[in-house]
Amino acid sequence: MKTTRRLAATALVGVTALTLSACGGGDADTDAGGTTTSGEGATLRLALNQTEEHPSFIALDNFGERLEEATDGRYSIDVYPNETLGAQQEALQLVSDGTVDMAIVSGTQLENLNEDFLVFNLPQVFDSVEHQMRVIHDEEIVGDLYSSLEESNNVTVLGGFTQGTRSVYTTDAPVETPEDLAGKKLRVQESDLHIAMAEAMGASATPMAFGELYTGLQSGVVDAAENNEVSYFTQKHYEVAPYFSNTNHLVGLDYLVINTDVLEGMSPEDREAFDAEWTAAHEEHTDLWQTATEDAIAQAEAGGATFTDVDTEAFRSVLEPLAEEFITNETQQALYDAARAAAE
Ligand code: GCU
Numbered sequence: 001m002k003t004t005r006r007l008a009a010t011a012l013v014g015v016t017a018l019t020l021s022a023c024g025g026g027d028a029d030t031d032a033g034g035t036t037t038s039g040e041g042a043t044l045r046l047a048l049n050q051t052e053e054h055p056s057f058i059a060l061d062n063f064g065e066r067l068e069e070a071t072d073g074r075y076s077i078d079v080y081p082n083e084t085l086g087a088q089q090e091a092l093q094l095v096s097d098g099t100v101d102m103a104i105v106s107g108t109q110l111e112n113l114n115e116d117f118l119v120f121n122l123p124q125v126f127d128s129v130e131h132q133m134r135v136i137h138d139e140e141i142v143g144d145l146y147s148s149l150e151e152s153n154n155v156t157v158l159g160g161f162t163q164g165t166r167s168v169y170t171t172d173a174p175v176e177t178p179e180d181l182a183g184k185k186l187r188v189q190e191s192d193l194h195i196a197m198a199e200a201m202g203a204s205a206t207p208m209a210f211g212e213l214y215t216g217l218q219s220g221v222v223d224a225a226e227n228n229e230v231s232y233f234t235q236k237h238y239e240v241a242p243y244f245s246n247t248n249h250l251v252g253l254d255y256l257v258i259n260t261d262v263l264e265g266m267s268p269e270d271r272e273a274f275d276a277e278w279t280a281a282h283e284e285h286t287d288l289w290q291t292a293t294e295d296a297i298a299q300a301e302a303g304g305a306t307f308t309d310v311d312t313e314a315f316r317s318v319l320e321p322l323a324e325e326f327i328t329n330e331t332q333q334a335l336y337d338a339a340r341a342a343a344e
Pocket of ligand 1: 031047049088104105106163189209210226227228
């Protein structure tokens with residue numbers, strides 16, 4: 001609790017400094033929503049916890065450039081990578097209170113605001129990236145879910161980027177079956193479902209912010225983590241946890257969230273351009289993903305990492321009960337059924 005508050009305060013100090021420096025030029029100002037305005041144009045600040053090489057940064061940066069062109073400079077986007085504006089939990093809070101305009105947050109963060117989001121964080125809900133993207137951009141399936149945080153948190157969900165398939169990696173030896181994770185401290189995202197997921201896989205779960213993980217693995221606070229190959233490489237986790245075991249236990253999901261007042265402050269024309277360019281951005285992200293994954297594997301291997309296969313069926317069967325255990329209301333069941341019905 002204490003740590004969270006301290007982190008949030010640090011993030012706010014950082015944001016204030018950024019705001020002040022944005023105002024330093026004389027003709028820039030910050031409106032009530034936190035958006036930096038300069039002359040006619042508004043610069044939307046977007047919080048990201050990935051590096052500048054990551055496909056999410058690339059697709060969002062391009063999104064900003066196209067948006068600026070499409071709105072004749074009325075809107076642009078500044079992407080702040082590497083948790084500069086805070087870890088995801090804090091970034092989400094900053095979007096909610098309007099200090100930051102947009103953020104990419106993992107589905108696990110939204111699960112903490114509305115438990116219906118947990119359905120898309122379940123291990124076996126999506127069969128592939130294509131399946132996932134089809135479901136999470138289908139207005140009929142996700143319309144109510146994505147607007148569900150507007151009243152309570154002043155946050156609108158716009159859609160998402162895939163996290164690809166997530167697998168387990170360890171500091172000391174590869175993993176082949178859930179038994180191999182016995183006694184290991186496995187870092188998970190801050191989510192009850194993912195804590196249960198780690199335990200079902202045989203490990204003991206340690207929730208931790210993404211940016212703390214390299215040091216966590218290096219110092220032995222945790223012995224294992226789970227993520228996709230792209231983050232494994234771009235965060236340099238392979239340096240401290242060189243055994244990547246292809247559990248492929250989950251197709252993870254990131255969301256783009258925006259402060260609802262900022263979104264509603266757009267003219268119909270600008271909103272149309274914004275939506276069109278965001279669609280182009282998540283399509284670009286999906287296109288980049290496969291190559292980024294292959295490159296990440298090759299580069300991590302060159303850096304000493306090994307990628308090994310596991311007993312997939314053993315992992316699948318320990319994770320299967322989670323859906324029944326965690327789906328507790330009709331909305332969740334309907335989302336789950338719709339997602340499964342969209343599988344090939
Ligand atoms: C992925 C995902 C991030 C998330 C991270 C994590 O990298 O894209 O949004 O924060 O996993 O495990 O925390």
